[in-house]
Structures are given as structure tokens and as C-alpha cells.
Amino acid sequence: MVQIQVNGETTDVMPPLSISSLLQQLAVDANCVAVEHNGQIITLQEQAQAQVAEGDCIEIVRFVGGG
Numbered sequence: 001m002v003q004i005q006v007n008g009e010t011t012d013v014m015p016p017l018s019i020s021s022l023l024q025q026l027a028v029d030a031n032c033v034a035v036e037h038n039g040q041i042i043t044l045q046e047q048a049q050a051q052v053a054e055g056d057c058i059e060i061v062r063f064v065g066g067g
Helices: 021-024
Strands: 002-006 008-012 032-037 040-042 055-061
Touching: 021 032, 021 055
Parallel strands: 002 055
Antiparallel strands: 002 008, 032 040, 032 055
16 A cells, blocks of 8 residues: 545555546546646546556546536
């Protein structure tokens, strides 16, 4: 297990783990969020290749509509 930060909270995950797999484990729809991995925005196309490692910081922001 490795420890990462997800939206400021420490979380233990089992490597190897991609951003895409992490979102699935968290039951988050990748099409409805923006993801930042260690300060870098990760596009939907990059999520399957971007790997999570010990100490990484992940920020997941949901899109909210309004007017």
C-alpha cells in the first residue's frame, strides 16, 4: 500500500494504480471532473497512463452548472 492525498485527505491505495482506476474506485465519473496530479492538470486522455505513486497529491474537482 502507498499513501496519497486526495482532495487534502490521506488515502491508502494499492499500486500499480492509474488516475483512471483511482476515479473508478472512488465512483467518480471521469467525464464530470477535472483532475490535478501533483499540480498538473491531467486530461481525460492522459488518465489511463498517469500512475499514482507514494506521496502524490490528487485534486478532483466536479463540474457544476448554473446560471
